[in-house]
Amino acid sequence: MTENFSRRFIENFTAVWGEVAPKILERPSSLTSLSLREVTGDQIGSALAVAATWSAAYVAECRGAHGGIVLLLFKLEDDATLNRLAKVESDGGMKPGTRALAAAIFAAVAQVASDEGEFSIGEVAHLDLTIDEARLKAMVGDQLWVGTFALVVEGELDTQALLIYAPQGSLKPIDDLTAQRGFAAQAAQTASRLSGARPTSARNIERLLDVELEVVVRFGMTTMPLRDVVRMGVGTMVELNRTVDEPVELLVNGRPLARGEVVVVDGYYGIRITEIGAPTDRALSVI
Numbered sequence: 001m002t003e004n005f006s007r008r009f010i011e012n013f014t015a016v017w018g019e020v021a022p023k024i025l026e027r028p029s030s031l032t033s034l035s036l037r038e039v040t041g042d043q044i045g046s047a048l049a050v051a052a053t054w055s056a057a058y059v060a061e062c063r064g065a066h067g068g069i070v071l072l073l074f075k076l077e078d079d080a081t082l083n084r085l086a087k088v089e090s091d092g093g094m095k096p097g098t099r100a101l102a103a104a105i106f107a108a109v110a111q112v113a114s115d116e117g118e119f120s121i122g123e124v125a126h127l128d129l130t131i132d133e134a135r136l137k138a139m140v141g142d143q144l145w146v147g148t149f150a151l152v153v154e155g156e157l158d159t160q161a162l163l164i165y166a167p168q169g170s171l172k173p174i175d176d177l178t179a180q181r182g183f184a185a186q187a188a189q190t191a192s193r194l195s196g197a198r199p200t201s202a203r204n205i206e207r208l209l210d211v212e213l214e215v216v217v218r219f220g221m222t223t224m225p226l227r228d229v230v231r232m233g234v235g236t237m238v239e240l241n242r243t244v245d246e247p248v249e250l251l252v253n254g255r256p257l258a259r260g261e262v263v264v265v266d267g268y269y270g271i272r273i274t275e276i277g278a279p280t281d282r283a284l285s286v287i
Contacts, residue, residue: 141168
């Protein structure tokens with residue numbers, strides 16, 4: 001796959017989104033490119049860690065003259081909004097509305113890309129990265145093209161979305177319904193263990209106690225036009241959507257787990273937890 005094709009493949013999403021998404025969402029919507037970069041080698045791990053903060057992914061296999069996989073990623077709360085707006089009948093799988101939206105976008109982009117030879121994009125599957133982040137790392141291969149976009153849906157969203165094109169990636173069939181049912185059962189079992197009852201459950205959870213989880217303290221978020229981003233320099237102030245007296249969020253595996261206040265301990269920042277989620281919420285974070 002040529003570099004030029006990879007770039008055009010991602011760049012085409014902005015135009016295609018503006019043509020296809022408003023019809024499905026039944027309101028004006030736009031996708032504006034913020035950045036596009038190639039990621040290889042040791043940089044892939046950190047790129048995927050950032051990508052996992054967009055926890056809802058829609059993935060499909062590329063076929064024909066150019067192979068690999070493509071993933072369109074949204075934040076969980078944005079994914080729920082898109083799924084609600086895209087009024088599609090349930091087909092027994094996860095997120096039928098957003099999957100239908102992603103499938104229509106992928107199909108239109110593939111049609112534009114086919115001018116360089118036969119090219120198509122296969123069936124779209126939903127991938128919850130709060131569960132399947134490790135699987136994502138195994139799927140993408142050794143080269144990524146990562147596009148970051150500003151996503152606007154009139155009256156509903158003013159956020160960002162992410163697109164990953166992995167020319168060397170491969171995709172095994174995903175059964176959304178089976179995966180989700182399996183996760184729900186596993187989450188219920190873990191919640192039961194955390195709430196504590198049987199000694200055998202306690203022994204089972206001990207097997208997971210050495211598993212390392214990514215813990216992030218989120219001070220706040222903001223959105224900025226590209227013109228302000230490129231003007232940034234030393235001393236630039238960035239205002240976040242959180243006041244100084246509001247608690248900060250503690251995220252585990254990308255999921256909010258607790259809230260607290262910032263403290264300094266021996267010269268290092270820390271967080272003193274003041275609110276914590278229910279046992280079920282904590283179970284979802286550790287799986």
